Amino acid sequence: MRLSRYFLPVLKETPAEAQIASHRLMLRAGMIRQASAGIYSWLPLGYQVLRNIERIVHEEQQRAGAIPILMPTIQSAELWRESGRYDAYGPEMLRIRDRHDRDMLFGPTNEEQVTEIFRASASSYRDVPKMLYHIQWKFRDEIRPRFGVMRGREFLMKDGYSFDLDRDAAEVSYNKMMVSYLRTFERLGLKAVPMQAESGPIGGDLAHEFLVLAETGESEVFLDRRIVEMTLGDSAIDYDDADQLAAIRRDWTTPYARTDDTHDQAAFEAEVAAPDRVTARGIEVGHIFYFGTKYAEPLGAMLTAPDGTRAAVHGGSYGIGVSRLVGALIEANHDDKGIIWPESVAPFAVGLVNLKQGDDACDGASADLETRLAAAGLSVLYDDRDERAGAKFATMELIGLPWRLTVGPRGLKAGTVELANRRSGISEELSVDAAVAKLSLIYAGV
């Protein structure tokens, strides 16, 4: 993509309303534009990042056996009356009325809707287990939207739902989602720690929140330093192996890690040695919980067991804040110059800076490089503006592309281009072949 043909409205000055780094940088890098309180338009650069995150979430959901669907944003009040939540939900639910005076609502979540879909066809133990999910815009009329996309009113969420015959089976589904989440966040280049959450009306310990550690997080968290160092890495995961899944969950939920909602100072001190005790702040990016028959009972989603008895299906729901992740990623990956995207979600794989736009040799070499990068499957943003070098470098740094190639007359004389890494700041002079090969190798791994 040539910058001159792209739509990248970067801001030199920081808009006054933005308080935290991710919000400031998203506005400055031209990723979003506010439409009204807590509601944003996604501009090309931001939309690209959002789609990259979505893609990874889709891949990891399906790897774990969840099946993609797409439910509507506007729902009928009828189902919500059946579940009893139409009155229970309160003013956070945006209620609307259609031309026939029917009560509708802009969905804040989809338990009712998905349970209705499931109950319409499933009737026996042979129909489970099933996990359905979608990535769809939600609306919650938050009391106080803030921090840009971190707490918007309209936001993109992955919400998944599991259906099982009983609690034990539901627990297997729960474990699949926990492992899937660990993989998802790791691929996104984030350290997200599963923390025991309030389990709500069902009780038990089957509720976890995933929090990204960041100074601007909204929750205070208490954790064992050792869990921060854990990774799934390349370990082969067999989602059909219930024992392996249970073991992973055990490993990841044994070290102390809780938010202020569930924190128990005495237990914290008893379980974690003083030097390993970490108190920090975190951004909630995921939430998984088992809710038993809470929706199946009122909505009549019943299954016949092998012994002929009928009972309500056991469900769980699993959320990932996709649009919030964009903000969380920036909170975790930025410096005073701008964003630093992990390769897996970067809007472009590499930025190309032509130091002497208008010079035949430089223009030709840049165009050639652009073609070769594209042929290697690497997305490139070529800054072909007639601008001073400093301005071009600053733009690349602001928008956070992980790699930058620089073409200039000095390098060309020596037959090289400069390849620089945004995170480390380290750069090296390479031949065009070597540079393309190196980038291909790096991106083959993400």
Place this chain on the structure above:
RNA sequence: CGGGGUGUGGCGCAGCCUGGUAGCGCGUCGGUUUUGGGUACCGAAGGUCGUGGGUUCGAAUCCCGCCGCCCCGACCA
């Protein structure tokens, strides 16, 4: 919803107290400069001063209402 702020060209702000008909910086556009880390110069465009009403000869400025947005608190992906 309670508390605190704010609304003036695309962005950041001054002007408001002490009414006289709008200004600065950045950006944008047209030139010149051909640049190795936000270059310099010349020129230009762009504003219902959030909105409705009131006071006044005259309102961005004073008064009243409404709306938007931001921050702190209770809620959540």
